[in-house]
Amino acid sequence: MSNKPRILAFAGSLREKSYNKRVLKTAIRGAEEAGAEVTCVDLKDYPMPIYNSDLQDTQGFPPIAVAFQKLLLDHDGLLIASPEYNGSLPAVLKNAIDWASRANGDIKPGECFKGKCAAIMTASPGGFGGLRCLGHLSDVLTVLLVNVLPSQIAVAKVGGMFDGDSGEMTNDTMKKILEDLGASLSDMLRKTHGDIEVVKSATSNVSRSQTTKENQ
Numbered sequence: 001m002s003n004k005p006r007i008l009a010f011a012g013s014l015r016e017k018s019y020n021k022r023v024l025k026t027a028i029r030g031a032e033e034a035g036a037e038v039t040c041v042d043l044k045d046y047p048m049p050i051y052n053s054d055l056q057d058t059q060g061f062p063p064i065a066v067a068f069q070k071l072l073l074d075h076d077g078l079l080i081a082s083p084e085y086n087g088s089l090p091a092v093l094k095n096a097i098d099w100a101s102r103a104n105g106d107i108k109p110g111e112c113f114k115g116k117c118a119a120i121m122t123a124s125p126g127g128f129g130g131l132r133c134l135g136h137l138s139d140v141l142t143v144l145l146v147n148v149l150p151s152q153i154a155v156a157k158v159g160g161m162f163d164g165d166s167g168e169m170t171n172d173t174m175k176k177i178l179e180d181l182g183a184s185l186s187d188m189l190r191k192t193h194g195d196i197e198v199v200k201s202a203t204s205n206v207s208r209s210q211t212t213k214e215n216q
Protein backbone atom coordinates (compact mmCIF):
# COMPACT_ATOMS: atom_id res chain seq x y z
CA MET A 1 0.00 0.00 0.00
CA SER A 2 1.22 3.54 -0.81
CA ASN A 3 2.92 5.28 2.07
CA LYS A 4 2.16 8.73 0.67
CA PRO A 5 0.02 11.18 2.67
CA ARG A 6 -3.43 11.38 1.12
CA ILE A 7 -4.90 14.83 0.67
CA LEU A 8 -8.41 15.76 -0.39
CA ALA A 9 -8.54 19.12 -2.20
CA PHE A 10 -11.60 21.18 -2.98
CA ALA A 11 -12.68 24.78 -3.48
CA GLY A 12 -15.61 26.58 -1.89
CA SER A 13 -16.74 27.85 -5.28
CA LEU A 14 -18.88 26.12 -7.89
CA ARG A 15 -17.93 28.53 -10.65
CA GLU A 16 -16.28 27.01 -13.71
CA LYS A 17 -13.64 29.76 -13.95
CA SER A 18 -13.29 30.15 -10.19
CA TYR A 19 -10.10 31.86 -9.10
CA ASN A 20 -10.10 29.71 -5.98
CA LYS A 21 -10.18 26.53 -8.05
CA ARG A 22 -7.20 27.83 -10.03
CA VAL A 23 -5.27 28.92 -6.94
CA LEU A 24 -5.97 25.52 -5.41
CA LYS A 25 -4.32 23.81 -8.40
CA THR A 26 -1.06 25.62 -7.65
CA ALA A 27 -1.10 24.47 -4.02
CA ILE A 28 -1.93 20.93 -5.18
CA ARG A 29 1.16 20.90 -7.37
CA GLY A 30 3.28 21.87 -4.32
CA ALA A 31 1.75 19.07 -2.25
CA GLU A 32 2.32 16.51 -5.01
CA GLU A 33 5.90 17.60 -5.57
CA ALA A 34 6.44 17.16 -1.82
CA GLY A 35 5.25 13.57 -2.13
CA ALA A 36 1.54 13.63 -1.34
CA GLU A 37 -1.21 11.86 -3.24
CA VAL A 38 -3.94 14.42 -3.93
CA THR A 39 -7.56 13.83 -4.89
CA CYS A 40 -9.13 17.01 -6.20
CA VAL A 41 -12.93 17.16 -6.28
CA ASP A 42 -15.40 19.80 -7.38
CA LEU A 43 -18.24 20.49 -4.93
CA LYS A 44 -20.41 20.96 -8.05
CA ASP A 45 -20.28 17.16 -8.32
CA TYR A 46 -21.55 16.84 -4.70
CA PRO A 47 -24.82 18.78 -4.84
CA MET A 48 -26.16 18.39 -1.32
CA PRO A 49 -29.51 19.83 -0.23
CA ILE A 50 -29.38 22.62 2.35
CA TYR A 51 -28.95 20.83 5.67
CA ASN A 52 -32.24 19.99 7.36
CA SER A 53 -32.36 17.21 9.90
CA ASP A 54 -35.99 16.48 8.90
CA LEU A 55 -34.63 15.29 5.54
CA GLN A 56 -32.32 12.95 7.34
CA ASP A 57 -35.17 11.64 9.52
CA THR A 58 -37.67 11.14 6.70
CA GLN A 59 -35.54 10.21 3.70
CA GLY A 60 -32.27 9.14 5.26
CA PHE A 61 -28.85 10.65 4.66
CA PRO A 62 -28.58 11.94 1.06
CA PRO A 63 -26.36 9.49 -0.89
CA ILE A 64 -24.24 12.36 -2.21
CA ALA A 65 -23.50 13.49 1.37
CA VAL A 66 -22.57 9.89 2.23
CA ALA A 67 -20.19 9.87 -0.75
CA PHE A 68 -18.57 13.08 0.51
CA GLN A 69 -18.21 11.61 4.01
CA LYS A 70 -16.50 8.52 2.56
CA LEU A 71 -14.16 10.71 0.55
CA LEU A 72 -13.15 12.59 3.70
CA LEU A 73 -12.64 9.36 5.63
CA ASP A 74 -10.31 8.12 2.88
CA HIS A 75 -7.91 11.06 3.25
CA ASP A 76 -5.50 12.31 5.90
CA GLY A 77 -5.40 15.98 5.00
CA LEU A 78 -7.47 18.75 3.47
CA LEU A 79 -6.43 21.45 1.06
CA ILE A 80 -9.21 24.01 0.80
CA ALA A 81 -9.40 27.22 -1.24
CA SER A 82 -12.47 29.26 -0.50
CA PRO A 83 -13.84 32.57 -1.68
CA GLU A 84 -14.98 35.09 0.91
CA TYR A 85 -18.69 35.84 0.68
CA ASN A 86 -19.73 38.84 2.75
CA GLY A 87 -16.87 38.39 5.15
CA SER A 88 -17.32 34.67 5.66
CA LEU A 89 -17.26 31.30 3.93
CA PRO A 90 -19.78 30.54 1.15
CA ALA A 91 -22.92 28.59 2.03
CA VAL A 92 -21.99 25.74 -0.31
CA LEU A 93 -18.79 25.03 1.62
CA LYS A 94 -20.37 25.37 5.07
CA ASN A 95 -23.28 23.16 3.96
CA ALA A 96 -20.94 20.41 2.75
CA ILE A 97 -19.02 20.57 6.04
CA ASP A 98 -22.27 20.53 8.04
CA TRP A 99 -23.59 17.40 6.28
CA ALA A 100 -20.25 15.63 6.57
CA SER A 101 -20.03 16.43 10.29
CA ARG A 102 -23.23 14.55 11.14
CA ALA A 103 -23.51 11.02 12.48
CA ASN A 104 -24.56 8.55 9.82
CA GLY A 105 -24.78 4.80 10.41
CA ASP A 106 -21.39 3.69 11.70
CA ILE A 107 -19.94 7.17 11.23
CA LYS A 108 -19.82 9.12 14.48
CA PRO A 109 -20.42 12.89 14.70
CA GLY A 110 -17.29 14.74 13.53
CA GLU A 111 -15.47 11.50 12.66
CA CYS A 112 -14.83 12.58 9.06
CA PHE A 113 -12.77 15.54 10.28
CA LYS A 114 -11.26 14.62 13.65
CA GLY A 115 -7.44 14.60 13.69
CA LYS A 116 -6.95 15.63 10.07
CA CYS A 117 -4.58 18.44 9.07
CA ALA A 118 -5.74 21.21 6.77
CA ALA A 119 -4.13 24.00 4.79
CA ILE A 120 -6.49 26.78 3.78
CA MET A 121 -6.31 29.64 1.31
CA THR A 122 -8.57 32.21 -0.24
CA ALA A 123 -8.48 34.36 -3.36
CA SER A 124 -10.36 37.49 -4.29
CA PRO A 125 -10.18 40.22 -6.91
CA GLY A 126 -10.38 42.61 -3.94
CA GLY A 127 -7.48 44.15 -2.06
CA PHE A 128 -7.86 42.05 1.09
CA GLY A 129 -7.85 38.78 -0.80
CA GLY A 130 -10.77 37.33 1.16
CA LEU A 131 -8.77 37.44 4.37
CA ARG A 132 -11.86 37.51 6.64
CA CYS A 133 -13.09 34.16 5.42
CA LEU A 134 -9.92 32.42 6.60
CA GLY A 135 -10.61 33.04 10.29
CA HIS A 136 -14.19 31.78 9.94
CA LEU A 137 -13.17 28.68 8.01
CA SER A 138 -10.37 27.98 10.44
CA ASP A 139 -12.78 28.28 13.41
CA VAL A 140 -15.27 25.87 11.83
CA LEU A 141 -12.56 23.29 11.09
CA THR A 142 -11.03 23.69 14.56
CA VAL A 143 -14.40 23.00 16.21
CA LEU A 144 -14.34 19.74 14.23
CA LEU A 145 -10.87 18.97 15.69
CA VAL A 146 -9.01 19.56 12.44
CA ASN A 147 -5.44 20.84 12.90
CA VAL A 148 -5.34 23.90 10.67
CA LEU A 149 -1.84 24.94 9.62
CA PRO A 150 -0.92 28.41 10.88
CA SER A 151 0.23 29.52 7.40
CA GLN A 152 -2.92 30.61 5.65
CA ILE A 153 -2.77 32.42 2.34
CA ALA A 154 -5.01 35.23 1.05
CA VAL A 155 -4.41 36.00 -2.61
CA ALA A 156 -5.40 39.64 -3.14
CA LYS A 157 -6.09 41.15 -6.57
CA VAL A 158 -6.13 37.65 -8.00
CA GLY A 159 -7.66 38.86 -11.28
CA GLY A 160 -4.24 40.00 -12.44
CA MET A 161 -2.42 36.81 -11.53
CA PHE A 162 -3.57 34.56 -14.37
CA ASP A 163 -3.29 34.89 -18.09
CA GLY A 164 -6.99 35.26 -18.92
CA ASP A 165 -8.93 32.14 -17.92
CA SER A 166 -5.85 29.95 -17.84
CA GLY A 167 -5.05 27.79 -14.83
CA GLU A 168 -1.39 28.75 -14.72
CA MET A 169 -0.39 31.59 -12.38
CA THR A 170 1.70 34.30 -13.95
CA ASN A 171 2.81 35.77 -10.63
CA ASP A 172 5.86 33.70 -9.70
CA THR A 173 6.07 34.98 -6.12
CA MET A 174 2.49 33.97 -5.33
CA LYS A 175 2.91 30.70 -7.22
CA LYS A 176 5.82 29.80 -4.93
CA ILE A 177 3.89 30.81 -1.77
CA LEU A 178 0.98 28.56 -2.76
CA GLU A 179 3.23 25.65 -3.76
CA ASP A 180 4.98 26.00 -0.39
CA LEU A 181 1.60 25.89 1.39
CA GLY A 182 0.78 22.60 -0.34
CA ALA A 183 4.24 21.26 0.46
CA SER A 184 3.94 22.20 4.13
CA LEU A 185 0.69 20.26 4.41
CA SER A 186 2.38 17.24 2.87
CA ASP A 187 5.34 17.62 5.27
CA MET A 188 3.03 17.96 8.28
CA LEU A 189 1.17 14.81 7.28
CA ARG A 190 4.45 12.95 6.88
CA LYS A 191 5.44 14.06 10.38
CA THR A 192 2.15 12.93 11.86
CA HIS A 193 2.55 9.63 9.97
CA GLY A 194 6.06 9.20 11.36
CA ASP A 195 7.51 9.50 7.89
CA ILE A 196 9.91 12.39 8.58
CA GLU A 197 12.46 12.35 11.32
CA VAL A 198 11.74 15.70 13.00
CA VAL A 199 14.57 15.74 15.53
CA LYS A 200 17.56 13.53 14.82
CA SER A 201 19.06 13.84 18.28
CA ALA A 202 18.65 16.03 21.31
CA THR A 203 21.32 18.38 19.98
CA SER A 204 20.46 18.49 16.28
CA ASN A 205 18.42 21.08 14.48
CA VAL A 206 15.09 20.23 12.95
CA SER A 207 15.76 17.82 10.11
CA ARG A 208 13.65 17.32 7.04
CA SER A 209 15.56 14.18 6.10
CA GLN A 210 13.19 11.53 4.94
CA THR A 211 13.16 8.16 6.58
CA THR A 212 10.65 6.28 4.51
CA LYS A 213 9.20 3.16 6.00
CA GLU A 214 11.02 1.10 3.32
CA ASN A 215 14.46 2.00 4.61
CA GLN A 216 13.69 2.01 8.31
Ligand code: FNR
Nearest residue numbers: 013015018019020083084085086087124125126130
Ligand atom coordinates in the same frame (compact mmCIF):
# COMPACT_ATOMS: atom_id res chain seq x y z
C1 FNR B 1 -18.39 38.23 -3.13
N1 FNR B 1 -17.09 38.69 -3.28
C2 FNR B 1 -16.39 39.12 -2.15
N2 FNR B 1 -15.05 39.38 -2.21
C3 FNR B 1 -14.36 39.75 -1.09
O1 FNR B 1 -13.15 39.94 -1.15
N3 FNR B 1 -15.01 39.88 0.10
C4 FNR B 1 -16.35 39.64 0.25
O2 FNR B 1 -16.86 39.75 1.33
C5 FNR B 1 -17.08 39.25 -0.92
N4 FNR B 1 -18.40 38.98 -0.85
C6 FNR B 1 -19.05 38.38 -1.90
C7 FNR B 1 -20.35 37.90 -1.75
C8 FNR B 1 -20.97 37.24 -2.79
C9 FNR B 1 -22.36 36.68 -2.58
C10 FNR B 1 -20.29 37.06 -4.02
C11 FNR B 1 -20.97 36.30 -5.16
C12 FNR B 1 -19.05 37.55 -4.19
C13 FNR B 1 -16.41 38.66 -4.59
C14 FNR B 1 -15.65 37.35 -4.75
O3 FNR B 1 -14.40 37.45 -4.13
C15 FNR B 1 -15.44 37.04 -6.23
O4 FNR B 1 -16.69 36.86 -6.86
C16 FNR B 1 -14.55 35.82 -6.44
O5 FNR B 1 -14.22 35.74 -7.80
C17 FNR B 1 -15.25 34.56 -5.98
O6 FNR B 1 -14.34 33.48 -5.99
P1 FNR B 1 -14.25 32.45 -7.21
O7 FNR B 1 -15.63 31.97 -7.53
O8 FNR B 1 -13.64 33.18 -8.37
O9 FNR B 1 -13.36 31.36 -6.70
